[in-house]
Amino acid sequence: MSPLDKKLGRDLWRMKGQAIAITLVIAVGVLMLVMMDGLVNSLDETRSAYYDRYRLADVFAPVKRAPNYVLNDLAAIDGVTAVASRVVGGALINLDNTLVPIRAQAVSLPRR
Amino acid sequence: MTEKLSLPAFRSTGITKVYGSGAAAVHALRGVDLEIPFGELVVVLGPSGSGKSTMLNILGGLDRATDGEAFYSDLNLTEMSDASLTQYRRHHVGFVFQFYNLMPSLTARENVELVTEIADDPMSADEALALVGLEERINHFPAQLSGGEQQRVAIARAIAKRPNILFCDEPTGALDSATGRTVLRVLMDVNESLGATVLIITHAAATAGMADRVLKFSDGRISDVIINKTKVSPEEIAW
Numbered sequence: 001m002s003p004l005d006k007k008l009g010r011d012l013w014r015m016k017g018q019a020i021a022i023t024l025v026i027a028v029g030v031l032m033l034v035m036m037d038g039l040v041n042s043l044d045e046t047r048s049a050y051y052d053r054y055r056l057a058d059v060f061a062p063v064k065r066a067p068n069y070v071l072n073d074l075a076a077i078d079g080v081t082a083v084a085s086r087v088v089g090g091a092l093i094n095l096d097n098t099l100v101p102i103r104a105q106a107v108s109l110p111r112r
Numbered sequence: 113m114t115e116k117l118s119l120p121a122f123r124s125t126g127i128t129k130v131y132g133s134g135a136a137a138v139h140a141l142r143g144v145d146l147e148i149p150f151g152e153l154v155v156v157l158g159p160s161g162s163g164k165s166t167m168l169n170i171l172g173g174l175d176r177a178t179d180g181e182a183f184y185s186d187l188n189l190t191e192m193s194d195a196s197l198t199q200y201r202r203h204h205v206g207f208v209f210q211f212y213n214l215m216p217s218l219t220a221r222e223n224v225e226l227v228t229e230i231a232d233d234p235m236s237a238d239e240a241l242a243l244v245g246l247e248e249r250i251n252h253f254p255a256q257l258s259g260g261e262q263q264r265v266a267i268a269r270a271i272a273k274r275p276n277i278l279f280c281d282e283p284t285g286a287l288d289s290a291t292g293r294t295v296l297r298v299l300m301d302v303n304e305s306l307g308a309t310v311l312i313i314t315h316a317a318a319t320a321g322m323a324d325r326v327l328k329f330s331d332g333r334i335s336d337v338i339i340n341k342t343k344v345s346p347e348e349i350a351w
Contacts, residue, residue, distance in 0.1 A: 002229060003215075003222040010217040 119185050121309045122148040126180035140166040142332035153303040155320050156313045158329030164313045172279045173197040206270030210282035212262040214254040220265045221250040224272050231273030240272035244298045260291030280312045296346035316351040
């Protein structure tokens, strides 16, 4: 064994406490990185699956008082496969079992 | 010894070394001419700042002169590339400094093996340590050795590659006089048994007695060269 290898080994042994602590910190850091990466991927996939299952749009484009023929312009944009319109409005409503009015959002449904 | 013995070990003409520039320029050497034959033990004397170490650094290939020429045998040290100077230091030169620069986590033998690993035709670490009288201490760590013993390990490390030249910059500077004499004895033995040219820089003027040649530096120049017809042994030196 080369004297430099012996020196490395002895120096590491002499500072073994520090070396173990540094190794543990790095190991925990790598562990956290792998866990968080898996979590983010999982949430991404869950969101995509949920949107797919409930047919949610990829893009919502709120506009004020737009005429219905704007839909044709939007449908003509490259990459747009389907366009649907809704009318959305807000209101305060009173329910029997609540003391204060509740803010509500009304969304129209397409004609069947 | 494979050197061209017809040539001196070292010769220099007009060596100048200037640190800094303009008003802040410091002239460490002001035109040094010298000639040192192979196989001599040379003692370099002079006060602090007189240029001794600077000259040693230039001859040892550790530094470059600002002007002038310095030769080792037929090698022009002032024109060599950094890589060539590294090869020169590796194959021809050993260094011993005031502070021993030993690796604290390696034993005496392992400290010497650091050099024998990369040298072309080294002696064994045990042989080098025996030459400096430390055959009983080969497995000791530097912390288990006295200052004089550590310096002898440093000398063993320097001579293990069988250098033609051994530069010693204040080798006894950190030692008491008795231990210093032991170290000087080792250096004289290295000079006589290995035939290495040994240059010793020192403040201790009494050391001059053991030299073949004494170079006295003053204010960046060699002020005097003394050739000793009879040398005294290191044991007779007192400082």
